[in-house]
Amino acid sequence: MMQDDLQQRITDAVQNPKNLGEMKNADSVGTVGSPDCGDMLRMWVKFKSDDEGRKVIDRATFQTFGCETAIAVASVATELIAGKTVEEALSMSSSDLAAPLGALPPMKIHCAQLVEGALRSALAPDTAAPATAAASASNTGSLIESFTASGQKLPPKIVLKPSE
Numbered sequence: 583m584m585q586d587d588l589q590q591r592i593t594d595a596v597q598n599p600k601n602l603g604e605m606k607n608a609d610s611v612g613t614v615g616s617p618d619c620g621d622m623l624r625m626w627v628k629f630k631s632d633d634e635g636r637k638v639i640d641r642a643t644f645q646t647f648g649c650e651t652a653i654a655v656a657s658v659a660t661e662l663i664a665g666k667t668v669e670e671a672l673s674m675s676s677s678d679l680a681a682p683l684g685a686l687p688p689m690k691i692h693c694a695q696l697v698e699g700a701l702r703s704a705l706a707p708d709t710a711a712p713a714t715a716a717a718s719a720s721n722t723g724s725l726i727e728s729f730t731a732s733g734q735k736l737p738p739k740i741v742l743k744p745s746e
């Protein structure tokens with residue numbers, strides 16, 4: 583069944599998340615919280631020049647106090663955006679970013695929007711992203727400090743420890 587395949591891909595991504603953890607030498611960072619569930623996600627981005635001299639995303643990493651879907655989408659999205667220009671990455675919708683997992687059920691779409699919001703916040707902090715269900719949050723301090731400052735009660739559903 584389709585849903586079982588989706589759940590299996592999410593479980594696989596959560597058990598072996600890619601690009602998890604703080605990036606010390608990042609060029610950009612974006613943090614957003616979801617008004618839907620109170621979860622929070624931060625994304626770090628490092629740029630490089632590609633062979634044609636274009637500025638592209640070298641790599642991206644994330645931390646989140648979010649559900650399994652948010653972790654899985656962030657894992658696949660950080661892989662998808664590597665090598666893309668800022669414009670190319672910004673042109674991707676939350677469903678584009680989650681595409682390797684398959685179509686998400688309606689109640690999980692905001693989880694992918696959290697990833698899209700953090701990416702937009704990192705790549706284009708000046709442009710609001712009204713299409714996403716994410717609200718920007720402070721990039722200062724650790725993610726857990728931002729989370730606590732947002733008024734959420736600990737413990738969150740899933741805590742991914744910083745990779746320090």
Ligand code: FES
Pocket residue numbers: 616619620621648649650651652690692693696
């Ligand atoms: Fe909050 Fe999925 S339930 S990000």
